[in-house]
Amino acid sequence: MTPKDDTWKARCEAGFLAQGVMGTLGVRIVSLDPGRMVFEMPFAAGFTQQHGFLHAGTVTTVLDSACGFAALSLMPADREVLTVEFKSNFLAPARGEMFRFEGEVVKAGRTLSVTRGSAFADGVEISTMQATMMAVAMP
Amino acid sequence: MTPKDDTWKARCEAGFLAQGVMGTLGVRIVSLDPGRMVFEMPFAAGFTQQHGFLHAGTVTTVLDSACGFAALSLMPADREVLTVEFKSNFLAPARGEMFRFEGEVVKAGRTLSVTRGSAFADGVEISTMQATMMAVAMP
Amino acid sequence: MTPKDDTWKARCEAGFLAQGVMGTLGVRIVSLDPGRMVFEMPFAAGFTQQHGFLHAGTVTTVLDSACGFAALSLMPADREVLTVEFKSNFLAPARGEMFRFEGEVVKAGRTLSVTRGSAFADGVEISTMQATMMAVAMP
Amino acid sequence: MTPKDDTWKARCEAGFLAQGVMGTLGVRIVSLDPGRMVFEMPFAAGFTQQHGFLHAGTVTTVLDSACGFAALSLMPADREVLTVEFKSNFLAPARGEMFRFEGEVVKAGRTLSVTRGSAFADGVEISTMQATMMAVAMP
Numbered sequence: 001m002t003p004k005d006d007t008w009k010a011r012c013e014a015g016f017l018a019q020g021v022m023g024t025l026g027v028r029i030v031s032l033d034p035g036r037m038v039f040e041m042p043f044a045a046g047f048t049q050q051h052g053f054l055h056a057g058t059v060t061t062v063l064d065s066a067c068g069f070a071a072l073s074l075m076p077a078d079r080e081v082l083t084v085e086f087k088s089n090f091l092a093p094a095r096g097e098m099f100r101f102e103g104e105v106v107k108a109g110r111t112l113s114v115t116r117g118s119a120f121a122d123g124v125e126i127s128t129m130q131a132t133m134m135a136v137a138m139p
Numbered sequence: 140m141t142p143k144d145d146t147w148k149a150r151c152e153a154g155f156l157a158q159g160v161m162g163t164l165g166v167r168i169v170s171l172d173p174g175r176m177v178f179e180m181p182f183a184a185g186f187t188q189q190h191g192f193l194h195a196g197t198v199t200t201v202l203d204s205a206c207g208f209a210a211l212s213l214m215p216a217d218r219e220v221l222t223v224e225f226k227s228n229f230l231a232p233a234r235g236e237m238f239r240f241e242g243e244v245v246k247a248g249r250t251l252s253v254t255r256g257s258a259f260a261d262g263v264e265i266s267t268m269q270a271t272m273m274a275v276a277m278p
Numbered sequence: 279m280t281p282k283d284d285t286w287k288a289r290c291e292a293g294f295l296a297q298g299v300m301g302t303l304g305v306r307i308v309s310l311d312p313g314r315m316v317f318e319m320p321f322a323a324g325f326t327q328q329h330g331f332l333h334a335g336t337v338t339t340v341l342d343s344a345c346g347f348a349a350l351s352l353m354p355a356d357r358e359v360l361t362v363e364f365k366s367n368f369l370a371p372a373r374g375e376m377f378r379f380e381g382e383v384v385k386a387g388r389t390l391s392v393t394r395g396s397a398f399a400d401g402v403e404i405s406t407m408q409a410t411m412m413a414v415a416m417p
Numbered sequence: 418m419t420p421k422d423d424t425w426k427a428r429c430e431a432g433f434l435a436q437g438v439m440g441t442l443g444v445r446i447v448s449l450d451p452g453r454m455v456f457e458m459p460f461a462a463g464f465t466q467q468h469g470f471l472h473a474g475t476v477t478t479v480l481d482s483a484c485g486f487a488a489l490s491l492m493p494a495d496r497e498v499l500t501v502e503f504k505s506n507f508l509a510p511a512r513g514e515m516f517r518f519e520g521e522v523v524k525a526g527r528t529l530s531v532t533r534g535s536a537f538a539d540g541v542e543i544s545t546m547q548a549t550m551m552a553v554a555m556p
Contacts, residue, residue: 018189021197049204050157056222057203058160061196065188083195084390085410087226087365087504087547089531091524106545107508111389112362112412114506114545128523128531130504130547132363132410134390223529224549226365226408226504228392230385245406246369250528251501251551253367253406267384267392269365269408271502271549273529296467299475327482328435334500335478336438342474343466361473365504 001035001105004076008034011077012069019065027062027101034073035105037066043097054094056127059101059119063088063129066103067115071133074108079135084112086131096121103129111135140174140244143215147173150216151208158204166201166240173212174244176205182236193233195266198240198258202227202268205242206254210272213247218274223251225270235260242268250274279313279383282354286312289355290347297343305340305379312351313383315344321375332372334405337379337397341366341407344381345393349411352386357413362390364409374399381407389413418452418522421493425451428494429486436482444479444518451490452522454483460514471511473544476518476536480505480546483520484532488550491525496552501529503548513538520546528552 012032016022022039025047030038039062047058064083072081100120107114117129151171155161161178164186169177178201186197203222211220242256256268290310294300300317303325308316317340325336342361350359378398385392395407429449433439439456442464447455456479464475481500489498517537524531534546 015189019194020185020187020191021194024185046159046163048159050154050219052159055158055160055200055203056225057196057200060199060203060225061194064194064196064199080189083229085226085228085363086195086199087224089224089523089547089549090222091531106506107542114508116545125524128533128547130506130545132506224502228384228408228410230392245367246403253369255406264385267394267408269367269406271367293467297472298463298465298469299472302463324437324441326437328432328497330437333436333438333478333481334503335474335481338477338481339472339474342472342477358467361507363504363506364473364477365502367502368500 001074001108003034003074007077008073012073015069015072021061022065025058025062035070035108037070037103039066039101041099054099056090059094059127060088062101063103063117063119063127064131066101067117067129067131068133070103070105071113071115074105075135078138080138082134082136084132084134086129088127088129090127092124092126094121094126098122140213140247142173142213146216147212151212154208154211160200161204164197164201174209174247176209176242178205178240180238193238195229198233198266199227201240202242202256202258202266203270205240206256206268206270207272209242209244210252210254213244214274217277219277221273221275223271223273225268227266227268229266231263231265233260233265237261279352279386281312281352285355286351290351293347293350299339300343303336303340313348313386315348315381317344317379319377332377334368337372337405338366340379341381341395341397341405342409344379345395345407345409346411348381348383349391349393352383353413356416358416360412360414362410362412364407366405366407368405370402370404372399372404376400418491418525420451420491424494425490429490432486432489438478439482442475442479452487452525454487454520456483456518458516471516473507476511476544477505479518480520480534480536480544481548483518484534484546484548485550487520487522488530488532491522492552495555497555499551499553501549501551503546505544505546507544509541509543511538511543515539
């Protein structure tokens with residue numbers, strides 16, 4: 001997929017750093033490409049559900065950011081990204097040491113982009129997301 | 140709605156306390172009723188997106204738990220609850236001091252329950268969720 | 279909810295009549311109000327799944343239109359409505375003689391509107407929908 | 418993916434034929450494989466929205482069946498399939514002569530299966546679905 005200008009990578013990195021929750025969760029960027037982001041985070045005991053696995057909402061938080069920045073990477077430089085909605089299915093318990101999150105653009109539109117995400121626990125797919133992202137003018 | 144036994148409240152409270160992420164986020168129970176849970180949390184700077192508002196995933200984490208325990212409250216005592224899937228729409232930025240999360244059961248089935256959640260920032264609705272919860276045998 | 283001009287009702291009725299599938303399915307308007315539509319259709323054997331009940335997709339077709347026209351009723355006169363996405367849960371088999379479909383606006387935005395729908399078979403709720411609708415300029 | 422017995426193909430074909438709406442819409446099977454179904458239908462004027470394109474609900478009806486039979490193909494012979502829920506995004510208008518619908522299993526579970534579907538109009542992707550299917554005992 002083709003970005004609209006040369007600033008896409010810097011804009012995505014800056015946006016990622018500005019999200020307090022990414023630092024709190026210990027998420028790091030594995031790779032940034034136009035229309036596709038890969039993040040990872042190690043297990044963190046503070047973000048679990050009742051069985052000691054990562055909470056579905058924690059998994060969803062990182063998937064949402066991966067999908068959001070994938071969409072942002074294809075938007076013009078004067079746009080920001082907002083999550084319109086997402087839907088996640090949970091395929092297996094989020095049990096593991098290292099979690100991987102992939103977000104990619106299915107369809108990049110002028111206003112709305114459709115994205116898809118997948119999360120993995122030690123290589124096993126645990127969640128799949130379908131999300132709509134919106135390009136909005138910078139405030 | 141009618142719970143299946145007298146332990147529903149204790150089971151929901153114990154499950155809530157066992158979720159590490161509820162404590163980390165500073166969530167507290169406002170009210171527990173059969174088929175309906177209300178939680179709240181104050182703004183927390185560590186869980187934000189790039190504009191300094193609560194991240195959509197943070198909002199979804201608490202809504203998922205509110206919907207999950209609402210479903211659990213109507214299940215038999217030997218069952219646990221798992222999130223099958225959820226879908227959230229975001230109606231307004233999660234900007235505010237105090238956030239409220241309501242989860243309630245729309246249809247309680249033997250295996251699957253359909254739930255609905257709403258999140259509010261200082262009284263303004265910011266997100267609406269539709270989620271499927273599953274009753275599974277205790278391990 | 280307050281419509282933006284006096285033509286909302288005529289625009290919704292004309293849009294409904296222009297949808298070939300509404301006539302084919304035998305759907306009729308029960309009531310039109312700003313931000314809320316109620317439709318109904320009798321059972322039709324040509325639109326069933328393998329047990330002879332209405333197909334989930336048939337139920338969804340009418341719910342989508344009820345939600346779409348509910349959104350359209352609050353848009354300016356020079357706008358059309360498109361479905362961005364929807365999500366439906368199925369609560370019970372679509373078994374019955376008469377089916378009722380309610381669509382209403384949860385949040386009306388300038389570009390996007392969030393809507394909610396419920397379908398009933400002989401008074402029993404069988405499906406609940408959460409959908410995003412978009413206002414687009416007339417071609 | 419590996420079916421559980423030799424009857425999977427006959428069961429899927431019989432189920433398809435038993436769905437009245439498939440015949441009414443003029444849908445035909447392109448290919449059946451374990452965990453993956455491909456259907457197609459020509460444009461049909463009776464199933465349109467207000468611009469004369471296929472209604473989003475019509476597209477969803479066929480995608481739901483493709484996903485449902487994909488799930489059924491991996492279930493034991495004494496099970497039937499029910500749609501728990503689905504979520505569809507619409508990527509482009511359903512404008513074209515020939516429509517193709519692909520449904521495949523992402524994760525086959527004992528009770529629940531997660532599936533994904535894509536619809537195409539003359540080769541252009543117009544919709545993507547994420548759906549949960551349930552195995553239920555034959556009545």
